Amino acid sequence: MMNRVLSKPVFATRREDWQTVARRLGEFRELALIVILVVSMALMSQLSPNFLTEGNLRSVLIGMVPAAIIAVGMAVLLASGGFDLSVAAVMALCGTIAAWLLVHGAGVVPSILLTLLLGLGIGAINGALVTFLRVNPLIATLGTLSVARGLALVITEGYNISSLPASFTQLGEGDHLGLPWMVWIMFALVVVGDLALRRTRVLRQVYYLGGNERAARLSGIRVDALRVFTYMLSGTLAALAGVLLAARLSTAVPTAGQGLELTVIAAAVIGGATLAGGEGTVLGALLGVAFLALISNALTLLDVSIFWQEVTTGVVLVMAVSLDMLLRRGRR
Numbered sequence: 001m002m003n004r005v006l007s008k009p010v011f012a013t014r015r016e017d018w019q020t021v022a023r024r025l026g027e028f029r030e031l032a033l034i035v036i037l038v039v040s041m042a043l044m045s046q047l048s049p050n051f052l053t054e055g056n057l058r059s060v061l062i063g064m065v066p067a068a069i070i071a072v073g074m075a076v077l078l079a080s081g082g083f084d085l086s087v088a089a090v091m092a093l094c095g096t097i098a099a100w101l102l103v104h105g106a107g108v109v110p111s112i113l114l115t116l117l118l119g120l121g122i123g124a125i126n127g128a129l130v131t132f133l134r135v136n137p138l139i140a141t142l143g144t145l146s147v148a149r150g151l152a153l154v155i156t157e158g159y160n161i162s163s164l165p166a167s168f169t170q171l172g173e174g175d176h177l178g179l180p181w182m183v184w185i186m187f188a189l190v191v192v193g194d195l196a197l198r199r200t201r202v203l204r205q206v207y208y209l210g211g212n213e214r215a216a217r218l219s220g221i222r223v224d225a226l227r228v229f230t231y232m233l234s235g236t237l238a239a240l241a242g243v244l245l246a247a248r249l250s251t252a253v254p255t256a257g258q259g260l261e262l263t264v265i266a267a268a269v270i271g272g273a274t275l276a277g278g279e280g281t282v283l284g285a286l287l288g289v290a291f292l293a294l295i296s297n298a299l300t301l302l303d304v305s306i307f308w309q310e311v312t313t314g315v316v317l318v319m320a321v322s323l324d325m326l327l328r329r330g331r332r
Contacts, residue, residue, distance in 0.1 A: 029272040033287040040294055048301040056297065061179070062248070064293040065186045066091060066241040066257065070264050071285040072193040073234035076203065078268050080230045081210035081277025084126060085141040087238040087264060088257035089148035094119050095242030096152045098168075099161040099252030108168045116239050122148065123235020127228030145261070152254035161252040172248030182244040189237070194282035206230060210277025259310065266317035267292050275321065292316065 045052045070087045077084055094115045101111035122144060129140040174181050197203045208216040209226055217223045246252040269275070270291060271284025295316070299309050 030281065030284050030287060033271060033284065033291065037287065037291055037294065040291070044294065044298040044301075047298065050301055051298065056301070058179075060293050060297045061183055063297075064289050065182050065248075066245050067260060067264055067267065067293070068186050068286055068289045069189055069241040069244070070234075070238050070260070071267055071289050072189050072282050073230075073237040074264050074268050075271070075273055075280050075282045075285040076193070076197060076206055077230045077234050078265075078273040078275065079197070079210050079277065079280045080206040080227060081213065082130060082137050082227065082230060083141070083265060083275065084123075084231065084234045084238075085138065085261050086122070086126065086144035086148055087234060087241075088260035089145040089152070090119055090122050090235055090238040091242035091245065091260070092254055092256040093122075093148040093152040093242070094239035095246035095256060096155055096161060096252045096254050098243050099164055099246050100155060102164055102168055103161060108165065111168070112243055115243055116236055119235040119237075119239020119242075120232050121235070123232035123238075124228060126235065127231030130231065131224050131227045149254075156252070156254045158254065160254070162250065164246065164250050164252075169247050169250045172244055172246075173250075180248070182248060185240075185244065190282055190286050197282055202226075207278055210279070212278075262314070262317060263292055264289070269321055270316070 041052070050056055070091065074084065074087065097118055098111050098115040101114060102108070106114075126137075126141055126144055129135040130137050170181075172180060172182050176184060197206070205216070205221050205226055208219065208221060209223055213223060242256075245256060264285075267288030268280060268285040270288035271280065271286070273280025273285065295312060296309055299312065
């Protein structure tokens with residue numbers, strides 16, 4: 001009797017291969033990003049001899065600090081199934097408030113603490129709108145964006161606030177081991193945030209919240225309190241980014257960070273987060289910020305118009321979300 005060899009249809013084999021690739025990319029997203037960053041840096045060094053210089057890399061690192069700090073909160077927020085479009089406006093408003101307090105005689109520490117409390121309060125408002133009033137996060141945070149940006153302009157009448165005290169600007173300009181203090185603050189927040197999201201019981205719960213809110217509620221997780229907390233964390237970190245940016249520039253700019261919210265969301269999605277919730281890490285978000293910062297820097301070195309850089313960010317955001325959806329389908 002002849003043995004018959006049974007083979008799977010070609011399309012089935014290809015589908016299984018795609019699912020395997022999608023699963024592995026999901027498991028090693030951060031490693032893949034590191035490889036992409038290394039390859040991108042090697043390519044950019046060939047396109048511009050100034051790219052790998054110490055001064056340029058230092059400039060890139062300093063420039064990505066506000067986005068990276070905000071990305072810590074955004075990674076947690078996306079993992080919980082939410083997102084925040086107001087972070088850039090909150091950053092500008094809080095930087096403005098800190099500078100206004102300083103020039104009106106408030107001390108450095110009280111000014112910073114009050115500013116952080118303001119960011120926390122704005123985050124609490126966002127969280128309350130989304131959690132208790134069931135306002136769509138897009139509408140809620142878009143409204144907060146307009147209010148925060150408008151208040152920054154009202155307070156300053158459209159002008160920058162300068163002549164900030166040296167004890168405050170030292171926070172952004174002072175160096176330690178060759179790097180500004182704001183860079184060390186960024187690294188510390190990323191390390192603490194990543195470990196907390198991976199290891200601590202409270203922040204691990206945001207994955208359950210983002211994955212299945214009903215199941216999380218039935219399992220005993222305080223869903224409402226946790227969701228409000230994620231928005232409060234996002235607002236506080238946006239306020240801190242505003243303080244550090246004002247200290248670095250020695251000036252508060254009420255229009256600072258326009259469009260930064262989309263950059264941060266794109267970076268977090270590139271790093272493995274998803275708009276559907278339940279996934280993402282702080283380290284991945286940082287790598288996404290670094291990737292976008294390197295692209296922007298390379299375009300600047302190649303004398304590409306700033307307007308095309310905005311186009312590039314938009315294209316990267318669309319591609320990142322599209323790739324994320326394809327990977328999710330492959331895993332399913």
